[in-house]
Amino acid sequence: MAAxxxxxxxxxxxxxxWSEASRREGLRVGLVPTMGALHAGHVSLVRRARQECERTAVSIFVNPLQFRPGEDFERYPRRLGADLEVLRAERVDAVYLPAVETMYPSGATTRVRVAELDAVLEGACRPGHFEGVATVVLKLFEAARPDRAYFGQKDAQQAAVVTRLARDLDTGVEVVVCPTVREPDGLALSSRNTFLGQDERRAALCLVRALRAANAAYGAGERDAAALRAELHQVLAAEPLARVDYAEVVDDSTFQPPGSLAVLAVRIGATRLIDNHHLGAPL
Known part of the structure; x- marks a missing residue:
């Protein structure tokens, strides 16, 4: 029977x-926040939510607050019809589709910051980005009142920001971080992968190659952060189409060195990609 x-x-x-009615029935509510352009990584979050919660909601909202001027807000892929078909097939219960004017009505000036964690690496490269993330996530938590919210490890610093926000503000929401989903050749799934041309798609594999090089060094006993960082940079430097924003090995709660989480942000042509890996785990 069709869903x-x-x-x-x-x-x-x-x-x-909708959420409160579900909870009155004793049903747990899971929330999967997205910006749409759904791929198998998003589907993995939805499936985890449906495994753990009796009701699942997915939000689709391209959040202008987390884009800086000159970034790709206008060209970010939007394909609502296809996304709704994916969510129907996955038997999602509700989809939240707010307009920008609904999320940020005229005169709404309140913003949310997760201090310190939002100022390094991704936060340093994209000032204000995590303020936009934290603001929209708190609004989604307030609207959906979920028991659990699901985020991907691919956006590791975002997941850390959201986890800290949920804890510090006593939201009662359990943040569940799910593994990165990759293409067969190792490229982390991202809605922005659709921007890559054929040559850029091949070049983008330098990210996972860099992570594998650092992971191999770590597996061989290397623990010096500078040496592990050098492994990342050596591989990335060999790709002519790659421009590195950062390639570091950090603690996964502070995103400061030292640590064992390798994190990358690399521009391949006009497309900015991020990836990460906990060194010592299979890749």
Whole structure:
């Protein structure tokens, strides 16, 4: 039997009403926040939510607050029809589709910061980005009132910011971070992969090659952060199309060295890609 389409909700009040009705029935609510352009990585989050919660909601909202001027907000892929088909096939219960004016009405000036963690690496390269992430996530938590919210390890620093926010502000939301999903050749799935031309797609594999090189060194006993960082940079430097924003080995809670989480942000042509790996784990 074909699955029913998910309930489409466009206001925070309606999402809250749906969620509270579910909870009154004793049903756990899982939330998967997304910006759409859904791929197998998003689907893995949805499936985890459906395994652990009786009701699952997915939000689709391209959040302008987390884009700086000159970034790819306008060209970020939007394909709502295809996304809704994915969510129907995955038997999602509700999809939240707020307009920008609903999320940020005229005169709304409140912003949320997770201090220190939002100022390094990705936060340093994209000032204000994590303020936008934290603000929209808190608004989604307030609207959906979920028991659990699901994020991908591919965006490791974002997941850390959200985890800290949920804890510090006593939201009662359990943040679940799910493994990165990769293509067969190792490239981490990303909605931005669609921007890559054929040559750029091949060049983008330098990210996972760099992570594998550092992982091999770590597996052979290397623990010096500078040496592990050098492994990352050596591989990336060999790719002519790659421009490195950062390639570091950091602690996975502070995103400061030393640590064993290798994190990368690399521009391949006009497309900026990120990836990471806990050194010592299979890759």
């Amino acid at each position: 029913d389409p998910p309930l489409r909700v466009t206001t925070p009040g309606d999402l809250r009403t």
